[in-house]
Amino acid sequence: MIKQMDSLWELIKKKDVLGYEEIKILIHDLQVRLIDIERSKVLEKNSQKARIYEFQNKYSDLYQFVPVGYFIIDKKGFIKDANLSGTGILGSEKNFVIKTSLANYLFWKDRGKYQEHIKNLLKSSEPGICEVRLMRPDGSRSFVKLETIAVKDKKGSLKYFRTMICTERRREEDSVEKVLRIYRVINKVRPVLLSADNENDLVKNICRIIVDEGGYCMSRIDFIDPGSQKLQIAAQWGEKDNIPSKIKYLSENYCPSSAAVKTNSSYILRDILASPALGPWRLHAVFHGYAASIAIPLSANGKMTGSLCLYAREPDSFGAEESNLIEIFAENLSHGISLLREKNKRIKAEYDLQNYYNKLEEIVYERTLKLKQAIDEKEILLREIHHRVKNNMQVVSSLISIQEDQIADQDIKKMFRESQGRIMTMAMIHENLYLSDSIDQVELNQYFTGVASALLQTYGACEKITLETDIKDIFLNIDQAVPCGLIINELISNSLKYAFPGKKKGIIQITAFINDNQLIEISVSDNGIGIPDNIDLYKSRTLGFKLIKGLAENQLKGIVSMSAVKGTCCCICFSPKKDKKRI
Structure with missing residues (x-):
């Protein structure tokens, strides 16, 4: 037995390496040794007294310095006895710990848990375990595990509580x-x-x-x-x-x-x-x-x-x-x-940008709507102007016609009729612009055909003259359409007056297209008697040819050419003017 106590003492010296389970085994062994000591007291032989005394001293050391707190607590919860390790765990000396309540050393929030732990022990004969926080006088705290058993007499009445406090709880x-x-x-x-x-x-x-x-x-x-x-x-x-x-x-x-x-x-x-x-x-x-x-x-x-x-x-x-x-x-x-903040910044920036884009779209839409309304108003105004100009020209034409009826001289009368035709040609442009979808673009096919048809009616040549046209989809602004119309008027008028004398029938052809040089090419030809050989059109001083040449070269910035093969043909070439948007 002494050897076993020596081995236990060696374990106590190595208390830093003891685990919780080893400590429990150690306490159990101590309890067994305690029973052996009590039995050995019966043997009062003189030869064994010295060894028994030495054994009791070692037991006392084991009890006092084992690395767990060992307490005997009475029915009222006061500490009756405690080993030195236990008083050290509580942070006080033994004489201050005895006759004080163990609950005084617990964190105030854990005292209810401890009271519940004691109540459960009274109902059971098995040991109970409770984890609480100790509060030491120096203010430090630590979690500990209380393992308590209620010691009862033969009648089952409570004698005291035996509590073990372990601070090495699950260290690793x-x-x-x-x-x-x-x-x-x-x-x-x-x-x-x-x-x-x-x-x-x-x-x-x-x-x-x-x-x-x-x-x-x-x-x-x-x-x-x-x-x-x-x-x-x-x-x-x-x-x-x-x-x-x-x-x-x-x-x-x-x-x-x-x-x-x-x-x-x-x-x-x-x-x-x-x-x-x-x-x-x-x-x-x-x-x-x-x-x-x-x-x-x-x-x-x-x-x-x-x-x-x-x-x-x-x-x-x-x-x-x-x-x-x-x-x-x-x-x-x-x-x-x-990263989340950057993401949210990017999302916010995209959201703000989308809002700005939406607002900008609203502003553009509103301004576009206002501009469209202004354009529509101006377009209506321009159409009205074209209509009024056309009406005024018709009034002028009517005045010339009235004046013509009062003139007896046929040459003068002829000049009035020609002027009336020119006015009619310009009036027709304004009428086309007034009726068309565009207020500043004249479609040549409709315009030239209208001018030629009106001249055939004016000269009463609808039955003997056949009008043939080959005019592509060409649009001119009013600045080029007016001189082109006047040139067509002069050329067709000359053909009607001179190319088909008497009741001779014939054909007048009008063509217009864009050639390979991206120039607008307009030609008027007839299969009439042609131009006499002694007349040089380029040096002619008649008003009609001067007008044709002046309009083609000065206003259209083009060139004019004449030929007299199987009738007469006049051709004009000029560059289309880039349209300037009018608002």
């Missing part, structure tokens, strides 16, 4: 779990970052995931208000009472978030209760059970944007490996928020 498991919990947070947040559209919803979801998946008691994301340069809470999850909506930017002692922003580095509080920093924030943290915190600055493109702050209920919760992972997580979060 907790370390792995703390690392795994931030990995769980990272895995959950990644798809949220990739699919986010709204920044407010994003930061709320991230804070929720940190608490729900990471097991932290509270998380918060703060952003710097560009205007006031104050930290403003963007989202939080967990404990929400009495948290100010805005936090002073430069007050390093006010909260971990502002401290991290001020120092531009991670700010870790391993034990909030034992820390002299934080000022009024410390009281708030202690009241809500925050034992440790870490705050990491958030930045984008080298510019500070805010902070991420996490709170845990256990002191020393943020080890080196977990802190590094949280910093990496905060860096990815900063990048994700920055």
Whole structure:
């Protein structure tokens, strides 16, 4: 037995390597050894007394210094006895611990849990386990596991409680779990970052995931208000009472978030209760059970944007490996928020651009509508002008006709008739413009055909003269249409007067097309008697040929040519004038 006690003592010396299960086995062995000691007391042989005394001393050492707290608690909850390890766990000396309530050493929020734990023990004969937070006189806290059994007499009445407090609870498991919990947070947040559209919803979801998946008691994301340069809470999850909506930017002692922003580095509080920093924030943290915190600055493109702050209920919760992972997580979060902001800026810019485009379209539509109305009004006015000009020319033509009837001289009468034909030709242009869809473009086929038909009626040659036309789709503005009409008038009039003497029948042809040189080519020909050989048309001083030559060369900027083969043919070539839009 002594050898077994020696081996137990060697284990006690290596208490830093003991796990929770090993400690339970050790306590069980101690209890067995205690029974053996009580039996050995019966053997009061002189040869064994010295060894028994040595054994009892070693047992006392084992009991006092085993790395777990061992307490005997009476019915009222007061501590009757405790080993030195237990009093050390409570942070007091043994003479102060005895006859005090164990509940006095528990965090106030966990005392109800402890009372429930005691009630359950009274109903059961099995040991009970309860996890609570201890509060030491120096203000430090730690999570511990209470394993308690209710010791009863033969009648089943309660004698006392025997409680074991272990502080080595899942040391290695907790370390792995703390690392795994931030990995769980990272895995959950990644798809949220990739699919986010709204920044407010994003930061709320991230804070929720940190608490729900990471097991932290509270998380918060703060952003710097560009205007006031104050930290403003963007989202939080967990404990929400009495948290100010805005936090002073430069007050390093006010909260971990502002401290991290001020120092531009991670700010870790391993034990909030034992820390002299934080000022009024410390009281708030202690009241809500925050034992440790870490705050990491958030930045984008080298510019500070805010902070991420996490709170845990256990002191020393943020080890080196977990802190590094949280910093990496905060860096990815900063990048994700920055990308989302850029995306939202681009969407807003596209939205603003689309709105501007829509407004511009509305303005253009309204102005186009007004311009169209103005054009329509001017077009109506121009049509009215053409109509009035045509009417006025008809009045002038009628006056000339009346004057002609009063003249006896046939030569003068002939001159009046020719002038009347010219006026009729110009009037016809205005009539065509008034009736056509375009108010400034004259279609040559309709115009030339109308002029020629009117002249045949005027000269009474409709029965003996056949009119043939081959006029392509050519449109001229009024500046070129008027001289062309006058030239056609002169040429057809000459053919009607001179080419077919007596009752001779004939053909007059009019052609108009655009030749290979992109020039407008107009020709008027007849199969009449032709021009006498002694007449040089190019040197002729008659009004008709002077008019033809002057109109062709001066107004149309073209050339005129004459031929007298099988009748007479006059050809005019000129360049089409580029139309200037009239409004």
